[in-house]
Amino acid sequence: MSATDAAETDAQERLRRGQADHPASPVMRFGPDRPLPLDSGAAIAPWQIAYQTYGRLNADRSNAILVCHALTGDQHVASDNPVTGKPGWWTMMIGPGRPIDTDRWFVICANVLGGCMGTTGPASTGPDGRIYGLDLPVLTIGDMVRAQAMLVDALGIGRLFAVVGGSMGGMQVLQWAAAYPDRVFAAVCMASGARHSSQNIAFHEVGRQAVMADPDWCGGRYLDAGTSPKKGLAVARMAAHITYMSGQSLHAKFGRNLQDRERLTFGFDADFQIESYLRHQGMTFVDRFDANSYLYVTRAMDYFDLAAARDGALSKVFQGSRTRFCIVSFTSDWLFPTSESRAVVHALNAAGASVSFVEIESDRGHDSFLLDIPEQFRIVRGFLTGAARAAGLAFAGRD
Amino acid sequence: MSATDAAETDAQERLRRGQADHPASPVMRFGPDRPLPLDSGAAIAPWQIAYQTYGRLNADRSNAILVCHALTGDQHVASDNPVTGKPGWWTMMIGPGRPIDTDRWFVICANVLGGCMGTTGPASTGPDGRIYGLDLPVLTIGDMVRAQAMLVDALGIGRLFAVVGGSMGGMQVLQWAAAYPDRVFAAVCMASGARHSSQNIAFHEVGRQAVMADPDWCGGRYLDAGTSPKKGLAVARMAAHITYMSGQSLHAKFGRNLQDRERLTFGFDADFQIESYLRHQGMTFVDRFDANSYLYVTRAMDYFDLAAARDGALSKVFQGSRTRFCIVSFTSDWLFPTSESRAVVHALNAAGASVSFVEIESDRGHDSFLLDIPEQFRIVRGFLTGAARAAGLAFAGRD
Structure with a gap:
């Protein structure tokens, strides 16, 4: 950047x-x-x-x-x-x-x-x-x-x-x-x-764990600490973003296309367009969303079960x-x-x-x-x- | 623990x-x-x-x-x-x-x-x-x-x-x-x-980013540093583990069942069995697998495309x-x-x-x-x- x-x-x-x-x-x-x-x-x-x-x-x-x-x-x-x-x-x-x-x-x-x-x-x-x-x-x-x-x-x-x-x-x-x-x-x-659903709770739990694993989360007190759990929140967003698309649409949009290169680089950079795209999704998300809000709102979704009370x-x-x-x-x-x-x-x-x-x-x-x-x-x-x-x-x- | x-x-x-x-x-x-x-x-x-x-x-x-x-x-x-x-x-x-x-x-x-x-x-x-x-x-x-x-x-x-x-x-x-x-x-x-596939590369990339986001990964030098990127690797494993099961099997095995409790606790602990199960999968994995190996082997899978050379x-x-x-x-x-x-x-x-x-x-x-x-x-x-x-x-x- x-x-x-x-x-x-x-x-x-x-x-x-x-x-x-x-x-x-x-x-x-x-x-x-x-x-x-x-x-x-x-x-x-x-x-x-x-x-x-x-x-x-x-x-x-x-x-x-x-x-x-x-x-x-x-x-x-x-x-x-x-x-x-x-x-x-x-x-x-x-x-x-x-x-x-x-x-x-x-x-x-x-x-x-x-x-x-x-x-x-x-x-x-x-x-x-x-x-x-x-x-x-x-x-x-x-x-x-x-x-x-x-x-x-x-x-x-x-x-x-x-x-x-x-x-x-x-x-x-x-x-x-x-x-x-x-x-x-x-x-x-x-x-x-x-x-x-169980699978949806599972994906949300991964996202929350990614946020809470980031030492910059500071037990939720990052705004007081002047830090920001950007890496953890970006990982959470990347995982979630995959679930918002279909396998077909990922294949149609990205397939195995390479990102700004002619051949594989044999490294851990974003060789594939899908990697570059996901990293971008993660990075832009952290600027517009609060990590603790992510925890609260995902939790509210997990708790939702309209029939449970009946x-x-x-x-x-x-x-x-x-x-x-x-x-x-x-x-x-x-x-x-x-x-x-x-x-x-x-x-x-x-x-x-x-x-x-x-x-x-x-x-x-x-x-x-x-x-x-x-x-x-x-x-x-x-x-x-x-x-x-x-x-x-x-x-x-x-x- | x-x-x-x-x-x-x-x-x-x-x-x-x-x-x-x-x-x-x-x-x-x-x-x-x-x-x-x-x-x-x-x-x-x-x-x-x-x-x-x-x-x-x-x-x-x-x-x-x-x-x-x-x-x-x-x-x-x-x-x-x-x-x-x-x-x-x-x-x-x-x-x-x-x-x-x-x-x-x-x-x-x-x-x-x-x-x-x-x-x-x-x-x-x-x-x-x-x-x-x-x-x-x-x-x-x-x-x-x-x-x-x-x-x-x-x-x-x-x-x-x-x-x-x-x-x-x-x-x-x-x-x-x-x-x-x-x-x-x-x-x-x-x-x-x-x-x-593109979707599979995407999930692997999430896992690698989770590992590399962990400060204990130390740019891959954690064994020299005497640290271990356990939190990042656990998140990677959790995300991957969801992909190894079907939505139906998660529903059949866990549904929305609660873990050792009678009602929701209104907190971020593992209220649901699926959360507890995933956390366990993450925690036990880090004891038996090397984080850098996870990067290398997932990368090898991403690179696999048998027809590409033809x-x-x-x-x-x-x-x-x-x-x-x-x-x-x-x-x-x-x-x-x-x-x-x-x-x-x-x-x-x-x-x-x-x-x-x-x-x-x-x-x-x-x-x-x-x-x-x-x-x-x-x-x-x-x-x-x-x-x-x-x-x-x-x-x-x-x-």
């Missing part, structure tokens, strides 16, 4: 660290009198949640769509990210004229609890003036959703027209529908499931639900394979809920939901249009 | 480190006058290869079977491992009355070049009296096989009746058949392929081969999926070679070839019996 690159990297990291308490987003702050109760039995107070909105809330507050982000996403879903300067992570899905059309819908996206972009997380300053680190209680998907519900309340919105998300965002969608069935008219859950019967979770569900999976997604979506669909059917399910043919793996795959845009647009008609929304006749 | 456990661990590590130069195995030593030429253009001299044999070589030296081990295996294939004290890694396959029946066959298994159990590798002492570390040239599967061929020569064996192996062992089998077609009568290649035409590699091939894959193996075996079979068919191919139904993933799956034993026994008849071996009539 050149001196210029290193300086840019440092500048970006400083910028990102500043987001934890003072994000470049609207923030809803809840004082000591409005604690956030957690599934662990603990509570956080004061606390805050950072969010972005797009479009306009209509007069009867009936056009709000909450978008839930995935593990390393954030609230900057459809506008430039203030840390990386890159476009929002779902601009193909959300914006004027897009499937989630901001000329019609009022879109809200909040940084998750435990994140590092302005919602209370391990990088935030706690009530004693110290950075939380591992003193923050361990969090769940249920806690994230409870925090979002308090934000939605504070915004004066009783019922969300829809909750939409992929991967961990899809977990939040299902949690919303389970915890607040009367506040969710429609739910779109993509590339996700109602629980985290003796493993997922259908009981949705019994009597009037929410309209749209479940989407992708053929080559091996992190959340179609079987996980199908289990949700079976439970919804058993519960008598309204559900449409599509498995989309894609060779691009788990990350398909973030990519330019036209079929998913048609599906989300069509589902929302149909739901809008069913809800009798004013603009629905125009489609 | 208790003080007793730690002392046992230290003792085992010392025992293992001693194997590098002075293994508890027969060793063939090649002096400065008999260098091992390498694919990189370098050569190693002096060098040595440690091996085990089982059964007896017959009078006309026609009953020798070379068994090739996988990434972290060693020569102790059918007898107790002197470091761990555990039984050999393929005792279900090899022994008196077993599919590779040592009452008939003379079985040879050598530690691979680059390994740490007595064949020259990065933990060995080089000609200058220093431990090689990263000064050892980077090695290939071709180099490993060339070393084995020199051992087989030194044992006075012209032609091997068979070469047998799984995973990286299967790569060596194919390399043997390609490099020494007249010296291999029969070849059994299980759970393997003719090249390392403009990508695998069939040309085997053109005119008279070797009889048996190719075996397992349905749930996602590290070396059946498609990789099928590519080998197609090439062999195109080359007009004799090949039998079986895809075995198993939900236990890549490691199936090491497990008690009776069908594979029947297949190997049957294939060897048929080949023995074709070769006119004296005992063949007895089956």
Whole structure:
């Protein structure tokens, strides 16, 4: 890395660290009198949640769509990210004229609890003036959703027209529908499931161990120590990134192609493009994400098991639900394979809920939901249009 | 870990480190006058290869079977491992009355070049009296096989009746058949392929980065420094171990079961059995394996691409081969999926070679070839019996 690159990297990291308490987003702050109760039995107070909105809330507050982000996403879903300067992570899905059309819908996206972009997380300053680190209680998907519900309340919105998300965002969608069935008219859950599988827990555990093995992690106190467990977090990201792609897409994109060389060098440098690509993924990630947040948010995913509280019967979770569900999976997604979506669909059917399910043919793996795959845009647009008609929304006749 | 456990661990590590130069195995030593030429253009001299044999070589030296081990295996294939004290890694396959029946066959298994159990590798002492570390040239599967061929020569064996192996062992089998077609009568290649895929290179790169990120790795000089990159190597092993199992088998074995507790602890300890299991896999591995060997042997696998020297035409590699091939894959193996075996079979068919191919139904993933799956034993026994008849071996009539 050149001196210029290193300086840019440092500048970006400083910028990102500043987001934890003072994000470049609207923030809803809840004082000591409005604690956030957690599934662990603990509570956080004061606390805050950072969010972005797009479009306009209509007069009867009936056009709000909450978008839930995935593990390393954030609230900057459809506008430039203030840390990386890159476009929002779902601009193909959300914006004027897009499937989630901001000329019609009022879109809200909040940084998750435990994140590092302005919602209370391990990088935030706690009530004693110290950075939380591992003193923050361990969090769940249920806690994230409870925090979002308090934000939605504070915004004066009783019922969300829809909750939409992929991967961990899809977990939040299902949690919303389970915890607040009367506040969710429609739910779109993509590339996700109602629980985290053994294999997925395993990959997360590898990532956490990689972070905690880095001596610069300092038992979670690296922000106080002025260090950063970059090497460990980069390894964690590299391992995770493989799981976001399919074997086919790696083969198609990289195969065994060499990186800027004509032949093997017989060394441990990145001879292959796939190695160079993964190293780049690891290195850029550490500048935009907090290592402890990675621990907390992966843990929340691992803990997710919607049926556990109902003796493993997922259908009981949705019994009597009037929410309209749209479940989407992708053929080559091996992190959340179609079987996980199908289990949700079976439970919804058993519960008598309204559900449409599509498995989309894609060779691009788990990350398909973030990519330019036209079929998913048609599906989300069509589902929302149909739901809008069913809800009798004013603009629905125009489609 | 208790003080007793730690002392046992230290003792085992010392025992293992001693194997590098002075293994508890027969060793063939090649002096400065008999260098091992390498694919990189370098050569190693002096060098040595440690091996085990089982059964007896017959009078006309026609009953020798070379068994090739996988990434972290060693020569102790059918007898107790002197470091761990555990039984050999393929005792279900090899022994008196077993599919590779040592009452008939003379079985040879050598530690691979680059390994740490007595064949020259990065933990060995080089000609200058220093431990090689990263000064050892980077090695290939071709180099490993060339070393084995020199051992087989030194044992006075012209032609091997068979070469047998799984995973990286299967790569060596194919390399043997390609490099020494007249010296291999029969070849059994299980759970393997003719090249390392992009996804597999990716997982190996994660493992290497985890090792090299550990400050105790000391740029590869940890043996001189008196340190050991245990945390990094454990993370590497954890990630790799996930790839050796299938999602189904992880689900069946662990699911979301908790480890010695009734409920979630809301912490970062190993709440789930799968976490505890993986941590154990990581911790026990570092006592029995050398971190630099892990770098070298994974690199050799990444470099393997049998067709590369023939403009990508695998069939040309085997053109005119008279070797009889048996190719075996397992349905749930996602590290070396059946498609990789099928590519080998197609090439062999195109080359007009004799090949039998079986895809075995198993939900236990890549490691199936090491497990008690009776069908594979029947297949190997049957294939060897048929080949023995074709070769006119004296005992063949007895089956």
